[in-house]
Amino acid sequence: MANRYAYYPGCSLGSTAKEYDFSVRAVFAHLGLELHEIEDWNCCGATHSAIYKEDARFLLSLRNLALAKAQGFDTVIAPCSACYKNLRRATKLADANKNLLARVNDQMKEPYNGGVTVLHPLYAIIRDFGLEALKKRVVRPLTGIKIASYYGCMLTRPVDEFDSAERPTGLDQLVVALGAEPVEYDYKAKCCGGALALSHTGSTVRMAANVLTSAKGRGAEAITLACPMCHMALDMYQGKAEHAIDQPLHLPVLFFTQLMGLALGLEPTQLGLARHIVPTQDLVARIMG
Amino acid sequence: MTDNNDNNEELRIGVYICHCGSNIASTVAVPEVVEYAATLPNVVVAKEHKYMCSDPGQNMIKQDIQKYKLNRLVVGACTVSMHEPTFRAVLADEGVNPFFFEMANIREHSSWVHTHEKEAATYKAKEIVASAVAKVSFSRPLEMFEVPVTRRALVIGGGIAGISAALDLADMRIPTYLVDKSPSIGGRMAQLDKTFPTMDCSICIEAPKMVDVGKSKYIELLSYSEVKEVEGYIGNFKVKVERKPRYVLEDRCTGCGLCADVCPISVPNFEFEEGLGPRKAIYVPLVQAVPAIYTIDRDACIECFKCVEACGSLQAISFFEEPKIETLDVGAIIVATGLDMWDPTPLEEYGFGVYDNVATMMEIERLHCAGGPTTGNFVRPSDGKTPKTLGLIQCVGSRDKRYNEYCSGFCCMYTIKNALLLKWLYPEMDITIFRIDVRTGGKTYEEFYERARQAGIHFVQGRPAEIREDPVTKNLIVHVHNAALDRQMAYEFEMVGLATAAIPSAGVADLARALTVPLDTSGWFLESHPKLKPIDSSTEGIYLAGSAQGPKDIPQSVAQGSAAAGRAARVLNAGKWQIDPIVAYVDPTRCLNANPKSKCTMCAQACPYGAVINQPGTGNPSQIIPAKCHGCGTCVAECPANAITQWHFTDGQILAQIHALLADKPEEKVLAFTCRWCSGLGADNAGVSHFQYPANTRNIMVMCSGRVDPDFVLEAFKLGAGAVLVSGCHVQDCHYITGRQKADARMEKLQTQLDRMGLTKGRFRTAEVSATEGAKWARIMTEMGEMVIELGPEAIKAENEKLRPHLERQLKRIREGLDVSRVLDIFEARLQGVKTEIQQAYEREQR
């Protein structure tokens, strides 16, 4: 089958993480995987959707799924871990709780009646394209670069069939396929604190610093990840983390699609690599040789 | 028995309602039920008592039997599993046939499940009593069958429970087979270093018993063997045992071990050493093995035949051995299959299998055992050094809803034991035990815990969330929330042990199926009654010992082994055993095969026990051999000519119950037919667990769902029932092998028929509820009870009216069975009478 997916970028990919949006689109196009942005998609509500009303959590997710289905898709790609978790949980809940589904459908113009699968682009590539096939497309292997995969929380929790919640391997497998050296460290699936970045900045900085020092301590030269919120915490707040622990970190934080793009021979300008707060030039230069 | 028609005898029924302390009386208005019972036809006396099963209660009934010349007895109290034998004995004592008794279960089926609906529970209790009165009115006097008993026992499993049972039986000079699937007996106990709380050397106290088994002339040891098939009944079981090929002849091997000395292949010894030590491809799992016979592991063997050479003139090695089936005739069976330890790999946060120095407690046990792979040198796997710090984690996979919900019972104690032992061996070792609770329920167990604290072992109240390894030192960091400090802590240890859950032995599901003994929801063998029959299974003649029934420590296992031997000996020493005469009977005048042209084989096909003499084409009507009949009643429901009946569960009796339960407001009710063993016990379980469900539900119990004739269901709808359920076992658990299967086929057809007639979906259902699925029973009852309420009486009445012509057409032949027309005549006349009364009252009103 031709791989045609509905694409749900989510709000962050239009603002704080535009480079993730660019690189997802570029890499998917390069691999011949079609992405079609869902028309008129809405915000999934992140962790705040149910703050006023319980059903809002599902309404916000199901509206997007209904739109995708109506626009002719049965698989939705959601690159933000929080969106991915929300949409994916909503599909499962819609299957399991018909009363809830009926209640929410009553409030939507386009009802959702099941039949949509939500995938994270990482697992879509692993599942639908395959790492062996990917290896063959690598033109700039990332040989000798020690990369720490950072999974964060909602990519693998609550647990589903794609990866382990405690010892996930998806990103590491990808890193290996791209020719780099994976780094084993304790904080790869621990929280970065991104959810509280504005209200309790201190918490976020503490948690982000834990992740960064843990990776750095095991020799990581860069971090790769798959979520705009994690990226915000580890990239944008890295300066604050350095300040808090009073030691330099200088760890470039790349979306996995940026790393893939570089290895697959795409141009850095296509991948938004200049948009990072922690500079990426040195790393990019090393890869470009 | 057949001729003893009680038409001429005047029925004199006594009804006795029990308060069961406050168990019944706090919900059901007992005096009201008594008052109501007294108005039922042929009831001569109705009384109540605080404890009907007590001596004063029983005496009251006995006196009344004499005073009122009672010939039938109904007791409204608890479940048949509890006190049916008690009250049958009361009748027998007074010279009345014990089968003139019915139990009305108003406790498990009413007061305990409708606790907050006092009125509805009382109303239901009345109808349950009416149903019992109706059934007993058509009872027949039956005599128990006597069957001979084969005076031989089978013990399955050669751990300490099985060994204890076998030795006790041997002491009573009862010939006993002891079957074990391993090459040696000994079980889990043989693997242990010391035992708590006495710190005896485990193998030192078990080995003599193992040797006794080997020496006993009353015990035949079938090691490396598995039970495959079981047929028969109490006193008369036929058991097929597979003897796996050892490739070493048992009668020639002397256990000298020269073969193993020359064998070039070493593999990890998973049988005994948890894979920590090696064994050869030709091996005994432990040096104290009984029998001391070698076994060849053909998966490891490279067929160099050096062992053949070493064995020399003994010629004990035979590479051509094949599996053999042996058939054993025994009178009783003891199941002592023991336990396995849970593999903690799925609990990924603990890193078992990822980190070298995370071990299971059984591995720790072998590592400090003097007879173990390191001769008692306690070292950690990563570097072979003795750890200076050790963390032990409790409840790994136990009390965990994701894996095993139950408490494994003995882990607190054996973790403490390992800690104390290591502390004695290595006083400088710093040991910390992480626990949720500490359970020391046993004689001098609490003192043992005290000793551990005195010895300086640390206890932390907190279940660790995760373990991480330091990649350089291979030490482990245990992350935990210490409750006393109310703080997140990270403890560093050189080694960590996991007290994993005890789980049922591998393969017990297949064994349970062969035995037709149910397992509980966790996979342990289910006892007949948790308090009063903890050793008996629900199948007579099969008994449970040791961890087969649930996790147990050594003294409990030994006690149960002896107890099971006693229970079995009670049968085996009796010479003859009485079994229930609730068998099926063919009315020769109605059997189609009385006509030589008939080719009917329905009953023979229905019978899983080959109890039918079926000779179509000869003009001989079919006949049922009572000793072979197990009394499921499946043939009764299958017979196309209504020629078969089952004593004590005649069509007439069941129809009488249906009529009694649906006499009043039938459209508001759910009528459930349950089997005796799974759904019946499941419904009881809901009661014992106090799971609440709507009170508009009524039960009729038969022996097997295979007994349920579609006519019963149709009759119920004809009478106006709101909904009908036929509930039995899960198909693989059937107590009568294939009864459930036959029921399913029949009910599927009936469902199609009812669908075609236009019955609303859900008004007829079938279900699978096991003896432990009380929650499921309550859920189904709730769904159906609420559905009937939701549909509403008017809609149901209207639909039933529409169905009536179809139902009547289908039910044309129902009266043909034994007793049936008599029962229906009586009930229909009564129904007519009620209608006339109502009509008259209405007319009076009009005037």
Place this chain on the structure above:
Amino acid sequence: MTSELHPFLAEVMMLRGGKDVLECYQCGTCSASCPALPDMTHGPRRIMYMIQNGMEQEVLSSPDIWRCVSCYSCMNRCPRGIEITVLFSELRRLAIQKGYVEDKEAEFGQAFTVTLAQHGRQFEPELLTRYYWRVRDVVGLLGMVPLGLKMLVKGKLPFKPERIREPQVLQEAGVIPPKPALPGGKGLDRVVALMIGVLGFVDALVKLVSGKKEAQHG
């Protein structure tokens, strides 16, 4: 066996993730797993105990429910299968409904939801305006200025909100309460409108000056 439950416990048990709170046997796996525990007053272990014992005031006014980072570690490991993370998010709503809340994250969550319901998508400048207006945290705002400027330079802050066709559908479905009940009131709305206007103007200006540059990414 339906004994009388404490009303607050009964209320929590009706919430998503709340039905199993009585399963908790205080093993502490949740608090051991929680990355936010150092910032909490009680931690999930004690919160569970307090729910079981009907301690409404302590639970709903505790900052803990606002310190949860939704990492799902506790929920993934809970041996009783309690959906702790889900329950914490439900407790947030209960706390708002019952007027217990005094936490900046509560203000952020509400600012977030209100903003999303205006447009159907998130609009960071408005979110920040609403949030800082509500918490009146000038120091915090100033602390964000250097990072904000960097983000602006790197093109990480949008100037114009993206709107879905009918955001009022979300409003009508109750994603946010009806207007009069919204905190912040008309004053805040006016500030937001002004801010959007100014940004729109800046956006147009920037486009005019360096239109082509924006078309190329990076």
